[in-house]
Amino acid sequence: MNKTIGALFLALSTSSTWAATGEETYKAVCSTCHTQGVANSPKIGDAKAWGKLIKEGQVNLTADGYMGVRGMPARGGRADLGVADFANAVVYMANQSGGNWQNPDEAMLKKINARIDKRSAAKK
Numbered sequence: 001m002n003k004t005i006g007a008l009f010l011a012l013s014t015s016s017t018w019a020a021t022g023e024e025t026y027k028a029v030c031s032t033c034h035t036q037g038v039a040n041s042p043k044i045g046d047a048k049a050w051g052k053l054i055k056e057g058q059v060n061l062t063a064d065g066y067m068g069v070r071g072m073p074a075r076g077g078r079a080d081l082g083v084a085d086f087a088n089a090v091v092y093m094a095n096q097s098g099g100n101w102q103n104p105d106e107a108m109l110k111k112i113n114a115r116i117d118k119r120s121a122a123k124k
Contacts, residue, residue, distance in 0.1 A: 020085050020088070021088060021092070022088035022089045022090075022091050022092030022093075022103065023092050025081070025085045025086065025088060025089035025092070026044070026089045026092050026093060029075075029076045029077070029078050029081060029089065030076050030089050030093065031044075033072070033076075034093060039071035039072070040070070040071060041071065041072060042093075042097070044093050044096050044097055045096055045097055046097055047097050047098035049097070050093070050094060050097030050098055050099065051097075051098055053094070054094055054097075054098065054099045054101075058090070058091070058094075058101050058104070058108065059108060059111045059112050059115060060115065061090060061094075062083075062086065062087045062090045062104070062112050063112045063113075063115035063116045063119065064115075064119070065086070065090060066083060066086050066087075066112070066116055067116055067119045067120070076089075083109060083112060083113060083116070084104070084109060087103070087104045087108075087109065087112060088103050088104075091103050091104075
Protein backbone atom coordinates (compact mmCIF):
# COMPACT_ATOMS: atom_id res chain seq x y z
CA MET A 1 0.00 0.00 0.00
CA ASN A 2 1.47 3.38 -0.92
CA LYS A 3 1.86 6.12 1.70
CA THR A 4 -1.03 8.25 0.43
CA ILE A 5 -3.55 5.42 0.51
CA GLY A 6 -2.22 4.24 3.85
CA ALA A 7 -2.58 7.71 5.37
CA LEU A 8 -6.09 8.06 3.97
CA PHE A 9 -7.09 4.66 5.36
CA LEU A 10 -5.66 5.58 8.77
CA ALA A 11 -7.48 8.92 8.80
CA LEU A 12 -10.78 7.32 7.86
CA SER A 13 -10.47 4.41 10.25
CA THR A 14 -9.56 6.55 13.25
CA SER A 15 -12.07 9.33 12.60
CA SER A 16 -15.19 9.39 14.78
CA THR A 17 -17.19 11.01 12.00
CA TRP A 18 -17.65 9.91 8.46
CA ALA A 19 -19.85 11.03 5.63
CA ALA A 20 -22.54 8.51 4.80
CA THR A 21 -25.09 8.65 2.04
CA GLY A 22 -28.69 9.20 3.02
CA GLU A 23 -29.47 5.61 2.09
CA GLU A 24 -26.61 4.27 4.23
CA THR A 25 -27.73 6.29 7.24
CA TYR A 26 -31.34 5.25 6.66
CA LYS A 27 -30.34 1.58 6.61
CA ALA A 28 -28.09 1.88 9.67
CA VAL A 29 -30.25 4.13 11.85
CA CYS A 30 -33.73 4.84 10.52
CA SER A 31 -34.95 1.64 8.88
CA THR A 32 -35.74 -0.12 12.15
CA CYS A 33 -38.71 2.17 12.71
CA HIS A 34 -39.44 3.70 9.31
CA THR A 35 -39.70 0.38 7.45
CA GLN A 36 -42.42 -1.03 9.70
CA GLY A 37 -43.98 2.15 11.08
CA VAL A 38 -42.89 1.52 14.68
CA ALA A 39 -44.51 3.95 17.17
CA ASN A 40 -46.56 5.47 14.33
CA SER A 41 -43.47 6.60 12.44
CA PRO A 42 -44.19 7.31 8.77
CA LYS A 43 -43.22 4.30 6.67
CA ILE A 44 -40.77 4.98 3.89
CA GLY A 45 -42.71 4.99 0.64
CA ASP A 46 -45.99 6.12 2.23
CA ALA A 47 -46.61 9.24 0.15
CA LYS A 48 -49.69 10.23 2.15
CA ALA A 49 -47.94 10.17 5.54
CA TRP A 50 -44.76 11.76 4.22
CA GLY A 51 -46.69 14.35 2.19
CA LYS A 52 -47.80 16.03 5.42
CA LEU A 53 -44.23 16.04 6.72
CA ILE A 54 -42.75 17.26 3.45
CA LYS A 55 -45.10 20.27 3.62
CA GLU A 56 -43.45 21.27 6.93
CA GLY A 57 -40.33 22.05 4.89
CA GLN A 58 -36.91 20.49 4.78
CA VAL A 59 -35.33 22.74 7.41
CA ASN A 60 -38.14 22.31 9.95
CA LEU A 61 -38.58 18.57 9.45
CA THR A 62 -34.86 17.89 9.65
CA ALA A 63 -34.20 20.04 12.72
CA ASP A 64 -37.26 18.81 14.59
CA GLY A 65 -36.46 15.18 13.83
CA TYR A 66 -32.85 15.69 14.86
CA MET A 67 -34.01 17.01 18.23
CA GLY A 68 -36.66 14.32 18.62
CA VAL A 69 -40.29 14.75 17.73
CA ARG A 70 -43.52 12.92 18.53
CA GLY A 71 -42.43 9.36 19.41
CA MET A 72 -39.04 9.67 17.75
CA PRO A 73 -35.94 9.95 19.92
CA ALA A 74 -33.35 12.61 19.12
CA ARG A 75 -31.09 11.62 16.21
CA GLY A 76 -33.14 8.47 15.75
CA GLY A 77 -31.61 7.17 18.97
CA ARG A 78 -28.02 7.42 17.75
CA ALA A 79 -26.24 10.01 19.89
CA ASP A 80 -23.19 10.26 17.61
CA LEU A 81 -25.16 11.01 14.43
CA GLY A 82 -24.20 14.35 12.92
CA VAL A 83 -26.64 16.85 11.47
CA ALA A 84 -25.46 16.44 7.86
CA ASP A 85 -25.78 12.64 7.91
CA PHE A 86 -29.19 12.89 9.60
CA ALA A 87 -30.31 15.48 7.04
CA ASN A 88 -29.23 13.26 4.15
CA ALA A 89 -31.25 10.38 5.59
CA VAL A 90 -34.32 12.61 5.84
CA VAL A 91 -33.83 13.59 2.19
CA TYR A 92 -33.56 9.93 1.21
CA MET A 93 -36.76 8.99 3.06
CA ALA A 94 -38.70 12.00 1.76
CA ASN A 95 -37.62 11.32 -1.81
CA GLN A 96 -38.59 7.64 -1.54
CA SER A 97 -42.00 8.86 -0.41
CA GLY A 98 -42.91 11.43 -3.05
CA GLY A 99 -40.56 14.29 -2.24
CA ASN A 100 -38.03 15.96 -4.49
CA TRP A 101 -35.46 17.31 -2.05
CA GLN A 102 -31.71 17.79 -2.43
CA ASN A 103 -29.09 17.06 0.21
CA PRO A 104 -28.63 20.31 2.14
CA ASP A 105 -25.87 22.68 1.15
CA GLU A 106 -23.92 24.78 3.65
CA ALA A 107 -26.55 27.53 3.72
CA MET A 108 -29.37 25.10 4.49
CA LEU A 109 -27.29 23.33 7.13
CA LYS A 110 -26.84 26.72 8.83
CA LYS A 111 -30.62 27.17 8.90
CA ILE A 112 -31.12 23.64 10.24
CA ASN A 113 -28.51 24.23 12.95
CA ALA A 114 -30.09 27.57 13.86
CA ARG A 115 -33.46 25.86 14.39
CA ILE A 116 -31.77 23.11 16.44
CA ASP A 117 -30.07 25.78 18.58
CA LYS A 118 -33.38 27.59 19.06
CA ARG A 119 -35.12 24.39 20.16
CA SER A 120 -32.23 23.52 22.46
CA ALA A 121 -32.41 26.94 24.12
CA ALA A 122 -36.17 26.59 24.57
CA LYS A 123 -35.67 23.30 26.43
CA LYS A 124 -33.47 24.95 29.05
